[in-house]
Amino acid sequence: MGHHRGANSRRPCAWVAAAVDVEKEGAMAENSLNVVDPEIAELIRAEERRQADTVKLIASENYVSRAVLEATGTVLTNKYSEGYPGKRYYEGQQVIDKIESLAVERAKAVFGVNHANVQPYSGSPANLAVYLAFLNPGDTVLGMGLPFGGHLTHGWSVSATGKWFNSVRYGVRRDTGRIDMDEVRALALEHRPKLIFCGGTAIPRTIDFPAFAEIAKEVGAVLAADIAHIAGLVAGGAHPSPVGYADVISTTTHKTLRGPRGAMLMANSDEVAKALDKAVFPGLQGGPHNHTTAAIAVALHEAAQPEFKAYAAQVVKNAKALADELLARGFDLVSGGTDNHLILIDLTSKGVGGKPAAQALDRAGLETNYNTVPFDPRKPFDPSGIRIGTPSVTSRGMGEAEMRQIAAWMDEVVTAVAKGDAEDVIARVHGEVTELTSRFPAPGLS
Numbered sequence: 352m353g354h355h356r357g358a359n360s361r362r363p364c365a366w367v368a369a370a371v372d373v374e375k376e377g378a379m380a381e382n383s384l385n386v387v388d389p390e391i392a393e394l395i396r397a398e399e400r401r402q403a404d405t406v407k408l409i410a411s412e413n414y415v416s417r418a419v420l421e422a423t424g425t426v427l428t429n430k431y432s433e434g435y436p437g438k439r440y441y442e443g444q445q446v447i448d449k450i451e452s453l454a455v456e457r458a459k460a461v462f463g464v465n466h467a468n469v470q471p472y473s474g475s476p477a478n479l480a481v482y483l484a485f486l487n488p489g490d491t492v493l494g495m496g497l498p499f500g501g502h503l504t505h506g507w508s509v510s511a512t513g514k515w516f517n518s519v520r521y522g523v524r525r526d527t528g529r530i531d532m533d534e535v536r537a538l539a540l541e542h543r544p545k546l547i548f549c550g551g552t553a554i555p556r557t558i559d560f561p562a563f564a565e566i567a568k569e570v571g572a573v574l575a576a577d578i579a580h581i582a583g584l585v586a587g588g589a590h591p592s593p594v595g596y597a598d599v600i601s602t603t604t605h606k607t608l609r610g611p612r613g614a615m616l617m618a619n620s621d622e623v624a625k626a627l628d629k630a631v632f633p634g635l636q637g638g639p640h641n642h643t644t645a646a647i648a649v650a651l652h653e654a655a656q657p658e659f660k661a662y663a664a665q666v667v668k669n670a671k672a673l674a675d676e677l678l679a680r681g682f683d684l685v686s687g688g689t690d691n692h693l694i695l696i697d698l699t700s701k702g703v704g705g706k707p708a709a710q711a712l713d714r715a716g717l718e719t720n721y722n723t724v725p726f727d728p729r730k731p732f733d734p735s736g737i738r739i740g741t742p743s744v745t746s747r748g749m750g751e752a753e754m755r756q757i758a759a760w761m762d763e764v765v766t767a768v769a770k771g772d773a774e775d776v777i778a779r780v781h782g783e784v785t786e787l788t789s790r791f792p793a794p795g796l797s
């Protein structure tokens with residue numbers, strides 16, 4: 352009897368809880384995305400399924416945690432807050448100020464800097480703010496050329512930064528595939544840039560921040576380290592930090608750092624910090640995206656945990672395992688391998704262009720992007736290479752054994768494409784990929 356009463360006394364609580372849930376869901380249902388816009392809701396579900404079922408090898412992407420996703424989809428999107436914490440142009444900042452201050456403090460702690468601006472909408476506007484802070488139109492910027500691994504915003508011709516500024520570009524050595532620091536120094540001495548960018552978007556090797564700092568000092572240039580790709584590795588101690596060398600650190604928050612789509616600018620000197628803040632707002636932007644700011648704060652909280660250090664180390668270990676297996680299978684890797692999360696493959700020796708290879712791999716469930724390689728004789732929209740990376744597969748918990756398997760699949764698909772008879776191989780590999788992805792659920796996906 353006592354037993355029964357005990358069971359009954361628990362049951363009503365469970366019923367109440369369940370009833371409340373049903374009521375809540377019922378109340379929300381008529382306003383929910385599923386009901387209001389089933390077309391978009393279904394497309395989002397389709398993209399979620401696609402992300403779950405694909406081995407994502409795109410070096411600039413990741414899977415954010417459920418916590419980061421939750422922060423992104425909140426009422427914070429409703430609030431305007433032009434200005435900075437404590438100095439806004441709108442009322443009602445009691446909560447937003449706290450959120451932005453937390454994000455700033457966490458960025459400072461994770462990267463070991465004195466100042467952080469978490470408002471840039473994305474990496475490109477963050478870099479534009481660096482120009483606005485330190486250059487006038489027509490001034491000279493020295494950056495890595497796009498075909499060598501630099502980003503558009505480092506002064507490439509089609510970008511506003513290449514049109515409005517006098518841009519000079521450095522590259523890599525033909526024999527090593529690595530940045531030619533002698534060339535960087537010679538160009539800096541010849542052109543006397545006001546701004547030098549280091550870092551990039553397709554660089555598989557460690558950036559030598561001290562060497563760049565020495566050159567920038569020699570010519571009196573501002574040194575900006577764009578760590579968009581490697582920010583998570585820097586935060587996790589798997590790549591040297593630019594702190595103490597670069598005047599400005601620019602980064603996106605959505606790549607190896609595993610945050611929402613956003614960006615940050617960091618500095619140690621007060622003078623540089625002031626110039627950056629003024630350039631972001633009111634120089635370039637209006638109201639910050641507060642839902643993104645909150646999600647950046649969450650990502651930085653995650654990046655401060657010991658697990659993130661292990662994650663960053665595993666990203667590099669996985670990239671090395673993947674590179675070693677690709678090399679063993681006769682792939683030609685730019686610079687001969689990798690020090691970080693990224694591998695750039697020149698497919699010339701395999702007799703396939705980057706685009707048909709990437710398209711076939713995507714159909715097999717292996718998502719990559721086609722990419723120019725240094726001194727590429729082909730056009731950017733039909734280049735010789737593909738770029739791959741390990742941030743996403745590592746977030747799913749995959750390790751070196753899975754990387755060797757992925758390299759084997761890539762070899763099979765690329766070889767079949769070269770032979771002009773890839774359909775059966777693509778179908779078989781796709782089946783095997785689906786089996787692998789089902790064993791490694793991606794963070795944030797239901």
Ligand SMILES: Cc1ncc(COP(=O)(O)O)c(C=O)c1O
Pocket residue numbers: 411473474475476478502504550551552577578579580603613
């Ligand atoms: C090195 C680097 N800087 C800046 C950016 C620009 O970031 P976003 O695409 O967010 O504008 C990227 C993006 O790929 C990048 O790789």
